[in-house]
Amino acid sequence: MLNRGYYDGFGGAYLPEILVATFDELEKVFLEAKNDPDFWQNYENLMSTYSCRPTPITFAENLSRYFGGPRIYIKREDLNHTGAHKANNVMGQGLLVKRMNKTRVIAETGAGQHGVATATMAAKFGFDCTIYMGEVDVERQRPNVFWMERLGAEVIPVKEGTRILKDAINEAFRDWVTHMDTTHYVLGTACGPHPFPEMVTYFQSIIGKEARKQMMESQGRLPTRIYACVGGGSNALGIFSGFLHDPAVELVGVEAGGKGLDTGEHASRLCSEDAAVGVAQGYKTYFLQNHEGQMKETHSIAAGLDYVGVSPILSHLKETGRVRFEAATDDEVVAATALTIRKEGVIPALESAHAFAQAFREASKLSHDDIILINQSGRGDKDIFTVADAFNDPKWQQFIIEKAKKYHA
């Protein structure tokens, strides 16, 4: 019996039989690409001419001074085309789609980031594109839907289940089992059945590769700690993977603490009692589920972290202790966002701000000799509707009310 894609018992490929052949093909093409010395080079070229890789690391001088402890650096994935690290993954998978001679891509999206990224890749590569998005998210994230449609994608509101991200994933699988001959499913994070966790991590590892080189070049040494937020786990694995074999570098993954771990309204799978190992959406990992195995509702101020599962590779790294996991609450995240904007003039996505929040909590305990590296996985200005609500800005609300009046007239 052939067990594929396991990380100490996490992962695997719990597939409906109809998809097994498709995954076999995907794995084969991925492995070929990975072993083709030109492939990574092409990928890097694409990312450096279509997006702006290497993304810089920025010294956060004011924040460093503010906390009085370590020097704080920020890896700037927010500068990517489409505004987040999601671009790395979709463009990489786009290259594989070409290798497979498929002509259509589908994807799930929660916040809309991955949907916009996929629609962008599809426009660039000339693929047809369908995006599945929970109906609740379609309503919340209209700006992203607007852009996906402009990019030529069909956005299908998923009216089943809790009508959010996990339901969009299920729906995308349902499309795939019907159309796998022409269609590739561009999964948005390092989750799902093998080879997705490995493949998405592979593409996102460009973050860590660059960051390690940049730290060595600019500082002559590696950071003491690295912080990344953890939704599905792709940005975290992306940056961590550059430092996994540097035992002195402490890796910290930050989950969505929502309203607090003890309220049940959170999305913390790796540091809360509400999660347990299970199998869903094709892979084995920690899921937020009840004792009978039904998935729970989750909550986070950051739509991109609001997911029941987590990368099996991270579950594994939790068990081995190589990565420490923490959770930041919505309130801490809003405060960290405000402080970062004010002090450094960069606007982290609410997702990314989880990493900042945890780093800030720990910063003053480190010394001047330490270096902290925070992965700013995306920019927050795309999410103005969410951020303005998080800040509860009355002038924004008035603006929207006035705007609505004009549309009524």
Add this chain to the structure above:
Amino acid sequence: MLNRGYYDGFGGAYLPEILVATFDELEKVFLEAKNDPDFWQNYENLMSTYSCRPTPITFAENLSRYFGGPRIYIKREDLNHTGAHKANNVMGQGLLVKRMNKTRVIAETGAGQHGVATATMAAKFGFDCTIYMGEVDVERQRPNVFWMERLGAEVIPVKEGTRILKDAINEAFRDWVTHMDTTHYVLGTACGPHPFPEMVTYFQSIIGKEARKQMMESQGRLPTRIYACVGGGSNALGIFSGFLHDPAVELVGVEAGGKGLDTGEHASRLCSEDAAVGVAQGYKTYFLQNHEGQMKETHSIAAGLDYVGVSPILSHLKETGRVRFEAATDDEVVAATALTIRKEGVIPALESAHAFAQAFREASKLSHDDIILINQSGRGDKDIFTVADAFNDPKWQQFIIEKAKKYHA
């Protein structure tokens, strides 16, 4: 009599006496910086660690195929931190502010781009910051106001005059004549009294320097034509300045044709009969004015091009014939935006889309051997309210109406 900052009769420094000393100091510090070999190096370092310079040039393969003519390349200023070329100018001026030991910056803003960029620079450098913005623009561009406030800037709605960009400039000057000891006015484009046109062009020339090098490296040759939109002229001068001494490279500046040059509702100063040479806001150039010298109201779908004056350096380059000027109408711009998004997965700002529109109009007349370079000065996703209105998207309107209902409740 000392005439400073003239370009064949355009430019100069028509200053209230109270500001003369301030401009003398600014000019001195600027010239010192320019002659300091470290300064440009520091500037480049800043832009490569805080923003993501060099910004790439992207081959627009699909658009090239679509038009069947020349190869089309896009210079990606949209990938800059804060989303436009405006970052180049503000960060450069920020370095000068530090050299002058001033502690406060002020700026005008129309669309909000330059205001956000300045507020960002101020946060980064730790300056106090006041942004003047016409009341009409404050209402239209609330998202940018929201971000400026988060960045710590005070945004002052200007209730005088036509309550748009030019009035904000006047108001900023009024602040400056009061607070010049502590305050630097970060003008947003290559306009205004000397040394602003030269200085802003100097900082923006980073675009052209990079682009020339990138074209030579990737194509082994220079482009046939370069297109840039022209508001005040800074992004156009930025890219053009890398090629001014390459006579074979045709340079095309594209103004806002608004509803058509014959309707009076446009902002075309260099290719319409409605403009004449005059002096206002401290410098001599073509202005949209009536025969008695009163400034006219202007119109463009792109707030950033909606300005009565234009860089004196561009007026000069128009007279010498080195740059050709054209105008693109609102409708052409919306169509060019839609096509670019759909074909390439990049979202040009409505300003930048003027350059695309003109390039598209001319593309099919060029041959396969030709190369076109378009300066994508900024990204359009910041302007979703304007773009959604330009596309008249009913689902967007419904979303805003629903959102407003929630705020009412």
Add this chain to the structure above:
Amino acid sequence: MLEKYLKNRLKEKKILLMTHIVLGYPSFEEGFQIVESMVEAGVDLMELQIPFSEPIADGPVILRANQSALANGVTVKKCLEFAGDVAKKFPIPFLVMTYYNILFQYGLDRFAGVMAKNDIKGAIVPDLPPEEGKEYLDAMAGHDRCPIFIFSPTTPLERMKYIASHGNGFIYCVARKGVTGADTDFSSDLHSYLARCRQATNLPLALGFGVKDKNDIDFLTGQVDIAVIGTQTIRLVEKEGVGSVGPFISGLR
């Protein structure tokens, strides 16, 4: 044991019928009535689906039935009790169908044990290919229950053989790509697929996905051993009530 029952039964009938319900949908009471009418109408075996929050292989109709059952508070515990009740009461074999996480959380050995105790003959777990099922297979074998595995039109012969080597009772052949509940084109295209299935195993073959009326059953007769009626009865109950199930089933064969 299940295989033997089926082969015996096939001596009397040209094709067997397997039907499907989602447990607790619309309610356990109605479910009981449905089972009763199905058995009376001559159904040969039944799959009882334990609802799961992420039924990835199911189409909209069954998906909504899953959700609705869960929203009504249906638990795995109650489902297993219900399965035990009908297995005791009615003289045909019953199987559970559900997703792997339900078994996994329950404990694989414990789950197989309850099945044995309640006389549930086997299980269909659509997201568990044999590669991932070692523990499951051991548990099922330990309690003498049948793991029903799945063939699909995209499964090559070699893999079919591999799958069949782990299966027991019968093989569930999905008729086409896609999820449950969509139309299937019952045409000669199916022939070569079914021939391949036959070549791969001696286990009885069931065919499901899109079987909805007498025409389909007639078409399948002689080609497979069992026709599976899934979504169609749920649609029927939703539209015409529990009472319509009996006549519908009786009219199929």
Add this chain to the structure above:
Amino acid sequence: MLEKYLKNRLKEKKILLMTHIVLGYPSFEEGFQIVESMVEAGVDLMELQIPFSEPIADGPVILRANQSALANGVTVKKCLEFAGDVAKKFPIPFLVMTYYNILFQYGLDRFAGVMAKNDIKGAIVPDLPPEEGKEYLDAMAGHDRCPIFIFSPTTPLERMKYIASHGNGFIYCVARKGVTGADTDFSSDLHSYLARCRQATNLPLALGFGVKDKNDIDFLTGQVDIAVIGTQTIRLVEKEGVGSVGPFISGLR
């Protein structure tokens, strides 16, 4: 000629008063009445501001007056006619004050010519430093009109001398940083600035920006030759009407 008039007048009065109106604001008729009352109340010279759409050196009160006049359709042509009318009618010197673009579009020589024809003695153009004013200076000289230049507290002595070398009639000293209409702190801080102004030129010195009542005038008496009342009369007219101007001016000295 203007300088001579001022110096003569200064033999009679310790300090002269220059007042200011925005032409066409609130209307030409009311403007005429204001001029009349000012002259009757003993004003020694007046600046008549031709409205401009971008009055960069003016504060909110005069700015709004400019806009309101333009919105009412006031043109440069009408302003010059009005200036000619009052110059003919009233026995004091009148100056125009406006921004450079107004002269530039009109044609510098033509503008100076009309000034001469209408007996306007000179012009104050706050956005035209002498460096930029060659053509203007030539035109003014050609028509024997006075270009009034401006000193500011930030102007060093050397530059004051340079500026004065191009000025004629008098020098307009702005009292402080900022635009018209804000408060000025008339305190000993002004002394050294005014001493520097004196040192730079023999031309009479006017001081403007923030002069608003008898106290201010008393303070300035002996230090400068002319006190300029600008914004304050516009505020007065807006609040208390045209009739209040005469008594206000009479009470200043």
